[in-house]
Amino acid sequence: MSLGGASERSVPATKIEITVSCRNLLDLDTFSKSDPMVVLYTQSRASQEWREFGRTEVIDNTLNPDFVRKFVLDYFFEEKQNLRFDVYNVDSKTNISKPDFLGQAFLALGEVIGGQGSRVERTLTGVPGKKCGTILLTAEELSNCRDIATMQLCANKLDKKDFFGKSDPFLVFYRSNEDGTFTICHKTEVVKNTLNPVWQPFSIPVRALCNGDYDRTVKIDVYDWDRDGSHDFIGEFTTSYRELSKAQNQFTVYEVLNPRKKCKKKKYVNSGTVTLLSFSVDSEFTFVDYIKGGTQLNFTVAIDFTASNGNPLQPTSLHYMSPYQLSAYAMALKAVGEIIQDYDSDKLFPAYGFGAKLPPEGRISHQFPLVWYWSELTLCALGVLESYFQMQLYGPTYFAPVINQVARAAAKISDGSQYYVLLIITDGVISDMTQTKEAIVSASSLPMSIIIVGVGPAMFEAMEELDGDDVRVSSRGRYAERDIVQFVPFRDYVDRSGNQVLSMARLAKDVLAEIPEQLLSYMRTRDIQPRPPPPANPSPIPAPEQP
Structure with missing residues (x-):
């Protein structure tokens, strides 16, 4: 069964910062060198249309720019995130016209992250009969994406759902979205035949739990597991990352409420309680760390x-x-x-x-x-x-x-x-x-x-x-x-x-x-740490530019 009407949105992945450089660009200016700028486009999965994501600054009079302005993208390993980098020569910062086009490169975000040391170099194309130079891209994971929350919960006096036994309870965590929907972000294991389960400690990225908003609602549903997948709803409660983090100093007890029972039964109190036994936050190595290290x-x-x-x-x-x-x-x-x-x-x-x-x-x-x-x-x-x-x-x-x-x-x-x-x-x-x-x-x-x-x-x-x-x-x-x-x-x-x-x-x-x-x-x-990224192997440094 579908648990709690979870949204189909992906759990937020980490954020990746892309740094852009170019080498040996076309020179289209008569009395000086080109004034390059890079425009990043992302492709819509549904319509396949390209949409502008952002622009670097314009760097005057160079064919080998190292841009300061970065592109910060949400990274989803499970999606093909197609990118297009267009390079322009900009005489006026408000006018990008076809004659000023210097070339373009197409690739996926995964190609940048999966490149040696999360670096790739691509040949620019798009100007017939001309060598357009190259574009160099480097991916870096933002440091605040590494926080991992570890917690343990137990429950007491949950409702009995099984005819020949007690209940087989498990918890489902949802992160709230800005439009009022919820996205599933974690399920605990099932604890068989008990109304007082103690679940194993588990870890979850803080971004997956609240997307960086510590006061965002976190909804937790309690279910009784059934073999045929038609799990029985026991009840629910809400909290937030900020409230969960208080358990670093004290136990926190939540009432499990079943809205239907609450409406039907005047003497209804709750369907049990869930106690947050422990909560801690650490920084851990990420998937990107291992890929960048050569895995x-x-x-x-x-x-x-x-x-x-x-x-x-x-x-x-x-x-x-x-x-x-x-x-x-x-x-x-x-x-x-x-x-x-x-x-x-x-x-x-x-x-x-x-x-x-x-x-x-x-x-x-x-x-x-x-x-x-x-x-x-x-x-x-x-x-x-x-x-x-x-x-x-x-x-x-x-x-x-x-x-x-x-x-x-x-x-x-x-x-x-x-x-x-x-x-x-x-x-x-x-x-x-x-x-x-x-x-x-x-x-x-x-x-x-x-x-x-x-x-x-x-x-x-x-x-x-x-x-x-x-x-x-x-x-x-x-x-x-x-x-x-x-x-x-x-x-x-x-x-x-x-x-x-x-x-x-x-x-x-x-x-x-x-x-x-x-x-x-x-x-x-296995206590395996990611290897250090391999040293950069940059393109040959071009000859000094003459004024």
Whole structure:
């Protein structure tokens, strides 16, 4: 069920400051050098339109400007944040005309952050027949984005919701938005069969809790967990970051109120109480710190080749390669890969198939290599069409072999330099649930995350068991060390108007949102600190300019 009507807005990410320099710009002034200025445009995800975000100052008489004015952008790892930098020669600060255009560069914010030391250099283009020089961009995370709040809560005498037991309570935290809506920002674990739960301490970025406004309302809902997802509402209470922070010196007790019960029952007092046992604030390393220090995201994809996908040569197949539109498999892969590639230096992604009979023996394989590569945001499949003619789509659907394959690679890396992301795209419920749970529990101690996207019309309810948001995955009495799995059915993200770009953006936003925190949770449990950023490797310093 949807918890509390949460808004679809992203949890606020960190803020990134972009510093801009240019080298060897075109000289368009007759008696002096150009007077350059850079204009930054951001692209709307929905309309694809470019909108001006801001401008640097104008620097007179130079072809190699180092601009003082910065651009400060909200950074969302899970979104493709396209940027366009236009460079102009400005004789009058109020007049930007086409003759004064010096060149432009297109790139994503993730490319800047994922560049060596969070620095990139791009060639300026756009003036036919001319070398336009280069633009240098440096990303720096603002220091006030590092505060992490750690708190622990317990409850007393909550309402009994289960017929044969007590309740299985958990808390859901929401940050209020300026328009009066609420955005979910944290869920606690479920504590089974009790009306007096004590939840484990947890940490959350202060920006995610209040977006820097210490008096902004924080709403906390109390639910009774149900296996079918129809969690029962127990009650709610509100607070603020400033009020929470008072618990550094004293316990704070909140009444849990159920508005419906309050209206119906005259003698209603409350549905229990929640006590804030402890609250502290520290500064911690961030996702950007690790990326800037050289941590690479290694992306692997696994594709379902079981018979339930249908004949790949027929338009009814989920694998059908239409000349007019991408298949659901291709859209899921492109949505995730386009973002992950910015954090992978070689942009070469291993790919595996599972669930097919392979020639010449007709052996069923649940982990066979495909030849894929990624180039200039275009997915190219080499040998896959030929494979369709040679292999026989079969079954059953096994995940464990490919999870273990990636886990073996991740197990060889323990210094924080690599983090593995496995994307599994499937059309049906798996046949090896027990083995898959065991593989996930084992992989949870490794630098690894797993994204599972279900395509097609199948019922995927059983797959929710692998997504440990509510209850941590367990196998043979052993619980996963971390929540590393995110499962979503692709049909929930398809745009009704048929806009594939919007469909892919929605999917990527949801399935990738947890990756930064999953990476951080691994680094924290292993006490791995980010490496210092590599020294700058600037462009050759141009010859001194003559007056």
